[in-house]
Amino acid sequence: MSNASSAPSHATVLPNGWEMVIGLEVHVELDTKTKLFSASPNHFGDEPNTNIDPVTLGLPGALPVINRRAVELAIRLGLALNCTVQASTFHRKNYFYQDLAKAYQITQYDQPINIDGYMMLPGDVRIGIERAHLEEDTGKSTHFGGTSGRIHGSDYSLVDFNRAGVPLVEIVSRPDIRNADQARQYVSELRSILLAVGASDAKMEEGSMRCDVNVSVRKADEPFGTRCEIKNVNSIRAVGKAIDYEARRQVDVLESGGTIRQETRHWDDSEGRTHTLRVKEDADDYRYFLEPDLVLLDPGTEWVESIRASLPMLPAARRARLAQLTGADKESEAVYVIVERGQDDFVQLVADAGGEPARALVYVQQAFAEAGANPSVPAKDLAALTLLERDAKVTATQAKTILAEIVANGGGDAVAIAAAKGFEALDTSAVEAMVDAAIAAQPDAWAKYCAGEEKAMGAMVGAIMKSSQGKADGKVVTAILQAKRG
Amino acid sequence: MESEFVSVVNIVDSIRAGKTTASAVLEQHLARIDKRETEIHAFNHIMSESARANAASIDADLKAGKERGPLAGVPIALKDNMCTRGVPTTCSSKILEGWKPPYDATVVTRLQQAGAVIVGKTNLDEFAMGSSTENSAFGTTRNPLDTSRVPGGSSGGSAAAVAAGFAAASLGSDTGGSIRQPAALCGVVGVKPTYGMVSRQGLVAFASSLDQIGPFTHTVADAALMMEVIGGHDPLDSTSLDQPMASLTAVLGQGVKGMRIGRLADMPDGCEPEVLARLDAAFVALQAAGATIVDIALPSLSYCLTAYYLVAPAEASSNLARYDGVRYGLRVESADLISMYGATRAAGFGAEVKRRIMLGTYALSAGYYDAYYGKALKVRRLIANDFAVAYQSCDVILTPTSPTVAFPIGEKTSDPLTMYLCDIFTIPTNLAGHAAMSVPFGTGAHSMPVGVQILAPALGEPTMFRVAAELERAS
Structure with missing residues (x-):
């Protein structure tokens, strides 16, 4: 991945004193051998429905047992993000969808394993991390027929449960990000940290790292505006583009007298715009309750400290x-x-x-x-x-x-x-002689350069380098020319 | 009424001593099934073929001098909500009809390793929701002692199978009394172990935080032996207690001298006088054996039923959401996917299951959680506190198991609330995660058996079994 983190800020500036407020929810698949709650393999790209077992398929009577390695990787990540690691619990998030075999996802709700961390971005910008919690991934649905590639209007759908139960950590930032550049830097830095601690291979193209972006706009120092959540943002580049598009859309709506609805929007990368996916009124009631098949997950100080001691330099x-x-x-x-x-x-x-x-x-x-x-x-x-x-x-x-x-x-x-190769750097007196020769040979260029036209120097330097067969030091040539112009 | 039933312990000893064989014992039980199963309907699925093969293999091994375990040759029935590899497991629900699990429940594996011969899968109230086995999609089980009456529930098939001599012992599951109440109504011993003592792996969940598997037997010693086989830590169940199973068979003769037996100072209304008379007789018997009787209070007892009927349906609504007709069990074809889901669930679940799914969904809904589910969790803590206080002054508590003896079939089916009251004495144990068991102690109205319930704190099984053995001696 090319690194945009260090590039000087050229973030889109919103008109009329509007400011972006951005929070990111990043899901990463942990690099474990087996799934979060079963011995079924966690491996990308295998034949559909081969990495499955009764727990993965949610068969009646099958029970979850937590994967110790997944917990360890989640703690490694949490510590690398300066989080407090605490005793945690799992909840059931109940919703009905064909790729969720149990009809609930086991996730962490009010007592996540990692809380209250932060990440530093260039310019000493501190982005708060609200939580980084463990949860299981869902299966993957593919819809055939129809035009949208979505379930609505499709002829049939296929479900692959290989991904179901893969351990995820969801890293939720605080709404501390103020422009698309920072958002890209955040994702890029998070990826580097994930790789450094060995928690994930963090491949956005394979879906082992996925971003949801929350965007709102406000006038500086005013309270936060209504936010929209953008899904399907599948590359670091798309993170920046989606944010810039969405913030500008919200400003346009507000400036033309409209209001922003809280909603989930879908980023269409080819069109370069977001579409409404669902509005808040349609939101599922997940009926969260404590997962009775699991017990308190308390890693204990000793284990946490031994993990901390084993962290590489970040x-x-x-x-x-x-x-x-x-x-x-x-x-x-x-x-x-x-x-x-x-x-x-x-x-x-x-x-x-x-x-x-x-x-x-x-x-x-x-x-x-x-x-x-x-x-x-x-x-x-x-x-x-x-x-x-x-x-x-x-x-x-x-x-x-x-x-x-x-x-x-x-x-x-x-x-x-x-x-x-016969390389040797020419000494300064030899270079000076060549410079004098070049001035004599190109009086027009010299005159322009003396008149303040800096570009004219390029032609002269080029000629000198050529006549020296590369042995003159370009910096020395430039310095002599500048000195002679006075 | 047959009187020749032989206990698990006697069967094991007789086979070991060469007085009989596993196959002969099995045939006796299969013969009783042949004779009365049509009338009683204890089973959803009878496994005579595999049972015969299993018994023959045990006989061959024993003849060859091989050790086959503490239950070698004992015919045992399983409630049909425990997964059996390749054998239908229906929960007495149409929605699971035809499903054959690809794995055995941990208890099934442990029984098989102990040499038990599985004779069949027993009927239950659909998904263990009920107190009479009338909610089964495959027909009502009748009480072997009076076939016009219910066997209790939800493990009515397992209780009836033991009472009718179809199996020497059976397993049931107890979420709010589903082992103890049918044990009482059928005149057998039934144990609800401490939550986490017996693995739930492979038990099709009704209410996961309350469900616990336990045995039905003719004798207390049989129950102790069964517990020793099925109990103990299982790494496949995260809620399984991580400690070795206590020895129970060894404590049965220790008596109750010096033990403090708790008696509810305020007995809830609605108990039949004959039931209360048997309870009094039990106190007298224990006192005669050297125990002292202590009056205790459980102030939160009156809230337990309500709390249970929020917690259990809430968990059930989540546990039963997976039955969608896509991957296994019943599918009712329909115009599109969403209407197939609806048609399948409408046809697949019975009225009581639907009622509890709706109750539970409502109790967990945004805006109602605090008023219902949240409050129910508070009651769980309150009753646990009540017990903690009570157990400072007593070792066990004695109550009736059921307020009544077995009632006539059809009597309570039209009024779910009356049916729910059957569980008034059994539910607090599940809410607290404690141990309890029902021991037959004489008869009440209509000459039907009365069960006395012994409540014990978590891991209080050894004490509980000492009391049970004493009551058995006195009855």
């Missing part, structure tokens, strides 16, 4: 560590990308091998987009290259060429490669 801490090592901004794209790829440890190895950390960061970002967390190139080879460039023995362009060769060969001596 993405935010790794970014801070990498930023400190390299001198880069902790919210810079390079830092985000490297940590997301898990290559921050490799940058550290290059630094440990005597390399210059800032250049190591740039090289790793450039060269190892496809390499995974552990590039198969000796860190000392990259370290040697950073020093060549730092000491102006080679130019940035030459360094890039050497880097490509080192990567292609799985390693290599930067000094030897530079020598073999």
